[in-house]
Amino acid sequence: MPELPEVETVRRTLIELVAGKKIKSVTVRLPRIIQRPAVPEQFEDALVGMTIETVERRGKFLRIVMDGLVLVSHLRMEGRYGLFQSEEPIELHTHVLFHFEDGTDLRYKDVRQFGTMHLFTPGTEFELPPLNKLGLEPLEPDFTRDVLFAKLARRLAKIKPLLLNQEYVVGLGNIYVDEALFQAGIHPERTASSLAAGEWDKLHAAICSTLGKAVEAGGSSIKSYVNGQGEMGMFQHQLLVYGRKDEPCHTCGEAIEKFVVGGRGTHICPSCQKAPGQAGKQSTG
Structure with a gap:
């Protein structure tokens, strides 16, 4: 399972890859990855037109911050993100695709299928699972x-x-x-x-x-x-x-x-x- 250093590294690379990109559409191929909202089609519809502003981290969770929504993603055992041209073949075990207006895709691949995604309005993600009970951040200055x-x-x-x-x-x-x-x-x-x-x-x-x-x-x-x-x-x-x-x-x-x-x-x-x-x-x- 990716731990804090691995998730932090993914966060940093994702900022380079997707910050500023606008979502044209979303394809969910494995509904159980989407934990919130309960209906995957609502997840797909809500993200249309959103622009990714930055990618942050809370513990082992990624926070993909957009101009109106926050996507909280946990990679679990083997989840991974990658940026592809939209016309490139879709690899096996690719479960969620974020199609950008510039002709690229952010694709989530997960062989074990344990990863999760939750969608929130900004700020509310800290009040509800899975982030609401997390402890001390060991890389923050207040971790004394x-x-x-x-x-x-x-x-x-x-x-x-x-x-x-x-x-x-x-x-x-x-x-x-x-x-x-x-x-x-x-x-x-x-x-x-x-x-x-x-x-x-x-x-x-x-x-x-x-x-x-x-x-x-x-x-x-x-x-x-x-x-x-x-x-x-x-x-x-x-x-x-x-x-x-x-x-x-x-x-x-x-x-x-x-x-x-x-x-x-x-x-x-x-x-x-x-x-x-x-x-x-x-x-x-």
């Missing part, structure tokens, strides 16, 4: 160590599932949680309430650093991810633990281990990230 601490520090749940919960911190998926926890030296099965003050400093810094570097690299192409211009991300070449089971840790040489935490495959260095009970007595001051 103290804000993260206040949000999570008293919780008794394991730190990895908490970081994956989009109602607390948005955009973090399996790859970047594993990477951030490794950089912070925190075992994913530690409870949030067990982390010491200094560990919250390290975790906050690791989240910001990991996501920042991933955005600079265009995200991680682990499976099928490409940006809006068909280009792969390159951050997978910088991963320190994720996908490196049995390979040596770059810090200490210990073999990277993989196991399940909260139903998700999880990668750690058992030497750099001490398991609960091995990390010593912790305080939450």
